Amino acid sequence: MAAVMDDQGNAVSELEELTLALLHSRAEVERLGAREQLFSSLLGSVNAVLWAFDWNEQRMIYVSPAYERIFGRSAALLLADYGEWRNSIYPDDIDYAAESLAKVLETGAVESREYRIIRADGQLRWLSDKCFVSPRLGAEPGSVIVGIAEDITEKKRLEGELHRLATTDVLTQSSNRRHFFECARREFEHAHKFGSPLAFLLLDLDDFKKINDQYGHQIGDQVLQRLAHCGSNALRRGDLFGRIGGEEFAALFPGCEPDVALQVAERLQREVQRLSFRHEGTSFGITVSQGLTSLLATDVSLDALYARADAAMYMAKRQGKNQIVLG
Secondary structure: OOEEEEOOOEEHHHHHHHHHHHHHHHHHHHHHHHOOOOHHHHHHHHEEEEEHHHOOEEEEEEEEOOOHHOOOOHHHHHHHHHHHHHHEEEEHHHHHHHHHHHHHHHHHHEEEEEEEOOOOOOOOEEEEEEEEEOOOOOOOOOEEEEEEEEEEEEHHHHHHHHHHHHHOOOOOOEEEHHHHHHHHHHHHHHHHHHOOOOEEEEEEEEEEHHHHHHHHHHHHHHHHHHHHOOOOOOHHOEEEEOOOOEEEEEEEEEEHHHHHHHHHHHHHHHHHHHHHHHEEEEOOOOOOOEEEEEOOOOOOOOHHHHHHHHHHHHHHHHHOOOEEOOO
């Protein structure tokens, strides 16, 4: 058997050389295997879905282990059929998710796109997805989109709660003053621009101080809560309603002609009169005084409607309460 020289100049047989080569190869395989195992372990610990999608072939070519945790669906099914991705998207968000993915081919990257998914167990989750075109993956340059999708459901829940706290009156759960007037001003600008009708209503609970003095503030709070609920129920879909003061509420009726707005105010007046309260064996009811006005061609701001409705409401107070006065 022929011999060769090793690194120290010693003779090494071909068999020994082959054995050494196999040992080196095994060591390299083990080293690569350890790296692969480390890489897989790292991917498995990332709480986000890493994915790669071949646009030309319309198929998912890679998805990380987090897919099954977050989507609650089989990764094997997704890799076999891209239709599984569409099946997981919340129906109202499918068009946006598809269009934003296609946009990546035009822009090269999309920093953030948010959409909802439905897990296999029926849970609704929010995702934030960042994706870009890979210049290296795929048979054709630019044909593969890669991305990372994170579950932001808890973030969305907190954002929603913060928004609710910032826009809602804590006691009555109706819009607070700031939020009501923000929305009302937007509706005014729209009505002023397009010449559409708009009505504004102010209502004040009659003799609220007497209720608090006679029955206590806890009963007074209950009265305000039920009045707010009654007001919301009496209005049309799309109308605005909010508490803008202690016992003062306001409503805005977009696209509402004056005669229709008066009908809504009258319905609200009747519903309030039907309310009944009890305290220590005593029953009592409540009434409201309302001021109603509609948009005029000369109105240049919401303040004009508010001023007329406010004057009309106080006129209702002076005229005996429990009535609607037009301003």
